[in-house]
Amino acid sequence: MTELDTSGDTHVFDDGTHVFDDAVSLLAVDAHRYTGRTHPAYANMVGPFGGITAATLLRAVQQHPEVLGEPLSFTINYCGPVSYGEFEIVARPVRTNRSTQHWSIELSQDGTVSTTATAVFGTRRETWSSTEAVAPDAPPAQDVAPHTLPDFITWSRNYEMRFVQGAVPGPETGESPDSTTTLWVRDTPPRPLDFAALTSLCDVFFPRVFLRRGQYMPAGTVSLTVYFHADADALGRQSDAAVLGTARSQRFGKGYFDQTAELWGSDGELLATTHQLVYFKG
Amino acid sequence: MTELDTSGDTHVFDDGTHVFDDAVSLLAVDAHRYTGRTHPAYANMVGPFGGITAATLLRAVQQHPEVLGEPLSFTINYCGPVSYGEFEIVARPVRTNRSTQHWSIELSQDGTVSTTATAVFGTRRETWSSTEAVAPDAPPAQDVAPHTLPDFITWSRNYEMRFVQGAVPGPETGESPDSTTTLWVRDTPPRPLDFAALTSLCDVFFPRVFLRRGQYMPAGTVSLTVYFHADADALGRQSDAAVLGTARSQRFGKGYFDQTAELWGSDGELLATTHQLVYFKG
Numbered sequence: 001m002t003e004l005d006t007s008g009d010t011h012v013f014d015d016g017t018h019v020f021d022d023a024v025s026l027l028a029v030d031a032h033r034y035t036g037r038t039h040p041a042y043a044n045m046v047g048p049f050g051g052i053t054a055a056t057l058l059r060a061v062q063q064h065p066e067v068l069g070e071p072l073s074f075t076i077n078y079c080g081p082v083s084y085g086e087f088e089i090v091a092r093p094v095r096t097n098r099s100t101q102h103w104s105i106e107l108s109q110d111g112t113v114s115t116t117a118t119a120v121f122g123t124r125r126e127t128w129s130s131t132e133a134v135a136p137d138a139p140p141a142q143d144v145a146p147h148t149l150p151d152f153i154t155w156s157r158n159y160e161m162r163f164v165q166g167a168v169p170g171p172e173t174g175e176s177p178d179s180t181t182t183l184w185v186r187d188t189p190p191r192p193l194d195f196a197a198l199t200s201l202c203d204v205f206f207p208r209v210f211l212r213r214g215q216y217m218p219a220g221t222v223s224l225t226v227y228f229h230a231d232a233d234a235l236g237r238q239s240d241a242a243v244l245g246t247a248r249s250q251r252f253g254k255g256y257f258d259q260t261a262e263l264w265g266s267d268g269e270l271l272a273t274t275h276q277l278v279y280f281k282g
Numbered sequence: 283m284t285e286l287d288t289s290g291d292t293h294v295f296d297d298g299t300h301v302f303d304d305a306v307s308l309l310a311v312d313a314h315r316y317t318g319r320t321h322p323a324y325a326n327m328v329g330p331f332g333g334i335t336a337a338t339l340l341r342a343v344q345q346h347p348e349v350l351g352e353p354l355s356f357t358i359n360y361c362g363p364v365s366y367g368e369f370e371i372v373a374r375p376v377r378t379n380r381s382t383q384h385w386s387i388e389l390s391q392d393g394t395v396s397t398t399a400t401a402v403f404g405t406r407r408e409t410w411s412s413t414e415a416v417a418p419d420a421p422p423a424q425d426v427a428p429h430t431l432p433d434f435i436t437w438s439r440n441y442e443m444r445f446v447q448g449a450v451p452g453p454e455t456g457e458s459p460d461s462t463t464t465l466w467v468r469d470t471p472p473r474p475l476d477f478a479a480l481t482s483l484c485d486v487f488f489p490r491v492f493l494r495r496g497q498y499m500p501a502g503t504v505s506l507t508v509y510f511h512a513d514a515d516a517l518g519r520q521s522d523a524a525v526l527g528t529a530r531s532q533r534f535g536k537g538y539f540d541q542t543a544e545l546w547g548s549d550g551e552l553l554a555t556t557h558q559l560v561y562f563k564g
Contacts, residue, residue, distance in 0.1 A: 072538060073505040073559040075357040077400050079377040079384040094388070094395050095361040099537075100504065100561075102361040104386070104398055106376070113376050116386055116400055118359050120504050120559070122537075128564060129535030130494060132461055179414055212412060222382065222402055223355040225507045227540045227559045229533045250544065251511045251552045253411030255381075255404075256354060258509045258555050260542065262532065270533045273540050275557050277355040277402070277509045279382075282410060 018191045019158060020200070023052050024059045026089065034060045034089045038082060042155040047081040049155035050221045051203030055196040057105045057117045060091040062195065067093075068101040069123040070232060071195050075225045076117040083109055099123045124231055133273075135264045138164040141184035141242040149206075159204055160188040162242065168206055169214045179208035179249040179259075190240035193271075195228065198235065198243075201263055202226045202274035205247035208259045209280045212252065217282035222256070230271040241266035255279060300473045301440060302482070305334050306341045308371065316342045316371045320364060324437040329363040331437035332503045333485030337478040339387045339399045342373040344477065349375075350383040351405040352514060353477050357507045358399040365391055381405045406513055415555075417546045420446040423466035423524040431488075441486055442470040444524065450488055451496045461490035461531040461541075472522035475553075477510065480517065480525075483545055484508045484556035487529035490541050491562045494534065499564035504538070512553040523548035537561060 023039035100122035144162035166181035207219035247261035305321035382404035426444035448463035489501035529543035
């Protein structure tokens, strides 16, 4: 781990490493086994931000010597809290076909599994294409004021968030009939988008129940799925510009709700669709 | 396996077993290991219908002696075709918490993994609740004519499908700008809904690219996720009435597209939301 330069407020390192890269860095123990360490800059209420854990598991596959192509889909299950400190990831290529490859991944600490995931990687080829979803209406990113989340949400300091609709509720917000949040979001300091960073962005939408109830309450992602529509070329075009994200829920009840989201590139390309099941109390 | 009564067109067995139960039946080898056999009634173009495979993997968890509560979320990855014949399923409880339990599941044949899955099970408790999604407009099921899919889609004969919008394309259908299909669907012969049957129903939506292009083409689900909103009581209320399903895609391109769907109970309760990534050629 690179030492954090605490002389300023931004996470810039003497060696030029971005805090995100530092947070998802892994050491290969053998072909399938990696070790890493939680990063204080991505701390959440209990354990690290789910997005950074997801990015780290995806990164394990990307670092694997046998990886085939680019990520197509990824599902992560948060089985229990990750403790701050060291962890081990085992990434196993379960099956490799001509153009697709299936992965099983587990993160454990002291022999206890806290996170499981599956991923599909593969090569893409030109086909008929069409984007049927429509991007939400939003002014350009630079016309929307950045919004700072409460200080205790440490990880959020690594993201520049400009809320177009449905910002985190304040003391006077009250209940809302609509769970939709739309925001421009990117890493801060800016960093060219890659698959790991896009995966992490899929989890920046705070639990929709906060918006509906107008208050914070205990809640956490149980399972998160990402479908990658962007290939490496699309990510290259996006570079470090802000991504337009929009998220909403379908149903809340009996301790759980779902949320579904879209991440749009600054040029109107749908980069990823993502879904999650969230536990809540209240 | 129960012998199929081929004297008639419906799948009814001498012993009263529904063909669905026959198809998902498993024999426990030990605590984690089950054997089963593909059922000819649920054959698809290459291997069995993905929905029946998903239901069978979920059933393995449900039969496990250590299972906790009801399914909350489920993701299955179709790594390669399942060959007709015997298969083995290993269902492993990776982590059991106070109210949730995480599972890893693999289906293999002759030592080759063809399907992986993860599932979250758990107990539910009363909380604030709200359904924010809105059911699609549809006349009552009995006012919509049943529609038979082409004979070569063997598995579809086990479902009564009444298309409200976006039926499978015929030779004269042509392209469509909208990938939405809405249909009333239930098992035929009718069978009270349970979690396994609901899981299978999540995969009855034919590939959306057929609708957009107005033709069949090679396509298959790569990864399917189900979020269960219904608990056992809700399934009991639904019993064997038709479910209102609606599915659409967000983006098609470079060999893959996603589809997202909702399954609504006959009384307007959202039973499940489901998402998949689909491979296609064309």
